[in-house]
Amino acid sequence: xxxSDYWGCDVNATTVSSRYILxxxxxxxxxxxxxxxxxxxxxxxxxxxxxxxxxxxxxxxxKVPDYAMSSGSCLSAGLSVYTYMGNxxxxxxxCGTANANNPVPAxxxxxxxxxxxxxx
Amino acid sequence: xxxxxxxxVTILLSAIVIVCMAFLLNxxxxxxxxxxxxxxxxxxxxxxxxxxxxxxxxxxxVQFDNKTAEYDGLTMKVLSITLSGDDAxxxxxxxxxxxxxxxxxxxxxxxxxxxHSYAGFDLIKGLFHYSDGTACKxxxxxTTKAENCSSAFLQETPYRVDRLxxxxxPGDFLNRxxxxxxxxxxxxxxxxxxxxxLNIEHIQKAMQGEFPGVELDCFQENxxxxxxxKESSRYAKDExxxxxxxxxxxxxLFGNMAxxxxxxxxxx
Numbered sequence: 594x595x596x597s598d599y600w601g602c603d604v605n606a607t608t609v610s611s612r613y614i615l616x617x618x619x620x621x622x623x624x625x626x627x628x629x630x631x632x633x634x635x636x637x638x639x640x641x642x643x644x645x646x647x648x649x650x651x652x653x654x655x656k657v658p659d660y661a662m663s664s665g666s667c668l669s670a671g672l673s674v675y676t677y678m679g680n681x682x683x684x685x686x687x688c689g690t691a692n693a694n695n696p697v698p699a700x701x702x703x704x705x706x707x708x709x710x711x712x713x
Numbered sequence: 714x715x716x717x718x719x720x721x722v723t724i725l726l727s728a729i730v731i732v733c734m735a736f737l738l739n740x741x742x743x744x745x746x747x748x749x750x751x752x753x754x755x756x757x758x759x760x761x762x763x764x765x766x767x768x769x770x771x772x773x774x775v776q777f778d779n780k781t782a783e784y785d786g787l788t789m790k791v792l793s794i795t796l797s798g799d800d801a802x803x804x805x806x807x808x809x810x811x812x813x814x815x816x817x818x819x820x821x822x823x824x825x826x827x828x829h830s831y832a833g834f835d836l837i838k839g840l841f842h843y844s845d846g847t848a849c850k851x852x853x854x855x856t857t858k859a860e861n862c863s864s865a866f867l868q869e870t871p872y873r874v875d876r877l878x879x880x881x882x883p884g885d886f887l888n889r890x891x892x893x894x895x896x897x898x899x900x901x902x903x904x905x906x907x908x909x910x911l912n913i914e915h916i917q918k919a920m921q922g923e924f925p926g927v928e929l930d931c932f933q934e935n936x937x938x939x940x941x942x943k944e945s946s947r948y949a950k951d952e953x954x955x956x957x958x959x960x961x962x963x964x965x966l967f968g969n970m971a972x973x974x975x976x977x978x979x980x981x
Contacts, residue, residue: 596936598905605843606903608816609853612833612878619830622818629849629860639901641967643959649936662936669955671911671962672939675904707835709853711860 594660594677602631602678610706614638614691623649623689623704627681627711634709635660637675638689640668647689648697651676654684654708661699681711775887775980782895784972789895791976792874796887801829801879803893803978804837809871812844813900813968822879823892832878839873840866891978900968907931907938907966916940916961924954 597603606628614621623638638649648663660676668674679685688705690697773796780791789807796802801822809815820831838852848866883889902910908931917929928943940962941949948954 596904598903598933601905603904603906605841605845605847605849606814607836607839607841607851608814609836609851610834611816613831615830615832622833627851627853629851629862637904641963643955664937668939669941669962670959671966673904673907673937675936675938677936706833709835711853 597626597628597631597633597635597675597678599678600631602628602633605629609709610687612687612689612704612706614689614704621645621647621689621691623687623706625651625685625687625706625709626675627709631678632681632711633678634681634685634711635676635678636685636687636689637673638687638691639673640670640691643669645691645693646696647672647674647691648699648701649674649676650688650700650702651679652686652688652700652702652705653679654686656683659700661701663697663699663701665696684708684710773887775978777978780976780978782974782976784974785970787898787970787972787974789974791893791978794887794891794893794978796882796884799881800832801882801886803877803879804874805877805895806872806874807898807974809839809841809873810898810900810970812842812871814903815873815898815900815968817875817877817895817897818899818969819897820877820879820893820895822882823890823894824882824886825889829879829882832880834875834877837874837876840869840871841873842867842871887980889979893976893978895972895974897969897971899970901966904938905933907933911940911962911965913940916958916965919961920954920957923957924948924951927954929958 606626608624609627610625612623613619620642621640626635626637636649636651638647644667646664647668650659650661652659662674662676664674686706686708688702690701690703776793777791782789787808789805792804794803822829836853840850842848849860849862851860911931913929913931920927927948928946930943931940
């Protein structure tokens with residue numbers, strides 16, 4: 594399992610799905626990222642305000658396990674948590690959540706986008 | 714005489730039998746009609762009786778071919794609006810400014826003047842120019858066709874087609890007044906470019922006036938990207954310094970473009 598920047602897979606990456614984390618207003622966003630050359634999906638959750646723990650999950654429709662990461666400390670605006678890459682052969686979606694008081698357990702199946710597939 | 718009486722009795726009996734048979738036949742025919750009626754499907758019954766049929770359902774998708782708006786040289790076009798469960802889904806084709814990963818980050822859908830918040834988007838397809846001079850077309854709906862990359866695409870304007878999601882709209886919203894306002898787009902750096910874009914040394918210099926000697930750190934490791942005031946710095950727990958750092962970081966990381974692309978999507 595590798596992070597997206599390991600093989601330079603984050604270069605030329607595209608955000609293909611996103612959902613705001615409602616806390617209650619849009620204080621963070623969870624995104625599904627895709628890269629053509631690496632045929633890979635991964636998930637990234639970014640805060641736009643200070644003071645939350647964040648969790649990001651790459652949820653696979655027909656493949657387990659999913660890949661999840663959680664911040665161990667309270668984050669500031671602009672800090673991101675992202676998951677390992679998953680092969681795009683399997684449909685994937687991004688989920689993410691945040692909590693002001695406690696670390697977020699991972700995986701966190703909230704604020705999920707739709708499943709996206711790129712099987713080639 | 715006796716023969717005549719017998720004939721009369723026979724005729725009367727025959728008449729009685731014929732009347733009984735006719736009555737029985739009529740009874741059987743009426744019963745058959747009732748059985749036929751019971752055997753009819755509910756649909757047939759509804760068709761036969763228009764007063765109990767359901768009213769016509771409202772259209773679930775409205776397509777447009779003339780909803781275009783331009784702001785600061787960037788064009789957006791609304792292709793359709795759909796009811797999907799409790800969500801309104803607005804399909805928007807829009808041009809990309811450059812090779813960065815631009816996204817619509819701020820939009821409002823007003824239904825009868827009531828604002829519904831923007832929940833996110835799903836990419837349908839797009840043409841992307843990349844920073845290394847390549848260009849590719851992506852189609853997230855077509856899973857059998859490879860991404861199409863060609864230098865010839867560099868001659869075309871890059872674009873995306875996204876489905877914008879607005880949550881918890883009324884079920885009959887397509888028959889109401891609908892206004893869409895797209896208020897901004899943003900480009901957040903790719904994972905490995907985080908610290909380069911943040912340029913923490915520049916922020917550290919900018920903060921020196923108010924917080925002399927402050928030392929900042931940027932990190933990209935183990936699935937976490939971020940910045941902090943170094944633990945060794947005396948401002949490590951200073952809330953005012955942290956707020957200023959967060960403000961500078963936000964401005965550096967989120968390549969914002971504020972605008973207003975406004976559309977009246979009310980059905981004619």
